[in-house]
Amino acid sequence: MDKSHTKHTDTHDCCGSGHHAHDEKHAHTHDDHAHSDHAHGNPFLIPFLAITLFAVVEFAGGIWTQSLALLSDAWHMLFDVLALGLAMWAAHHARKSPRPSRLELRVSMVNAVSMLVVAVWIIIEAVERFKNPVPVAGGYVSIIAVLGLLVNIFVAKHMHHQHEHQGGDASLNHRAAFLHVLGDLLGSVTAVVAGVVIYFTGWVTIDPILSIVISVLLFAVTLNLIKDIRRGTINHSH
Numbered sequence: 001m002d003k004s005h006t007k008h009t010d011t012h013d014c015c016g017s018g019h020h021a022h023d024e025k026h027a028h029t030h031d032d033h034a035h036s037d038h039a040h041g042n043p044f045l046i047p048f049l050a051i052t053l054f055a056v057v058e059f060a061g062g063i064w065t066q067s068l069a070l071l072s073d074a075w076h077m078l079f080d081v082l083a084l085g086l087a088m089w090a091a092h093h094a095r096k097s098p099r100p101s102r103l104e105l106r107v108s109m110v111n112a113v114s115m116l117v118v119a120v121w122i123i124i125e126a127v128e129r130f131k132n133p134v135p136v137a138g139g140y141v142s143i144i145a146v147l148g149l150l151v152n153i154f155v156a157k158h159m160h161h162q163h164e165h166q167g168g169d170a171s172l173n174h175r176a177a178f179l180h181v182l183g184d185l186l187g188s189v190t191a192v193v194a195g196v197v198i199y200f201t202g203w204v205t206i207d208p209i210l211s212i213v214i215s216v217l218l219f220a221v222t223l224n225l226i227k228d229i230r231r232g233t234i235n236h237s238h
Helices: 002-041 045-065 068-093 102-131 138-165 172-201 206-237
Strands: none
Touching: 045 068, 045 138, 045 172, 068 102, 068 138, 068 172, 068 206, 102 172, 102 206, 138 172, 172 206
């Protein structure tokens, strides 16, 4: 009788342990799924906050030092605030859809076109700087630009990590937002180089020259992205 009862108890405990392990596994899976959904739903949140904070600093620094390279990078960052905010909003609404939503495609197009606007503005301003050179505080430009470069590297690495987390299949929305971050990164490098050259040589013309080079490069990359977005829009309509 005692042995039978003991056996029954052991069997009950064994089954109970199995149910408990199953519940723990289910809870763990649910938590992982929830964490994954949260991360997928807000892939642009940290970049948005980082860019917003430093955009104000760099814009003020660009006005103070009168550096076009620094101002152009600041304008990139200010447009990034809008671009990442729109991308975050579109990603939130597109979480349940395996295909790019119409909203996501429209936001991608807005972000891409805004990148073209920034590039054109910088080129126009650079041409004006050739005609009327402006004294630039090269040392301060370098310091501010290095800080901006560090922020942009952090944001770019974070977005790349999010891209890998989603299986390496970047959406058009993610690509358009990342293009803005890439523009910032290149702009920071340009500002660092321009600041160092001006500080040691006094050659202020390097400022608009590098600004034009980066703007033309971004213009070409953005046009390619717009073609992909238009192709995605056509496929979506079908």
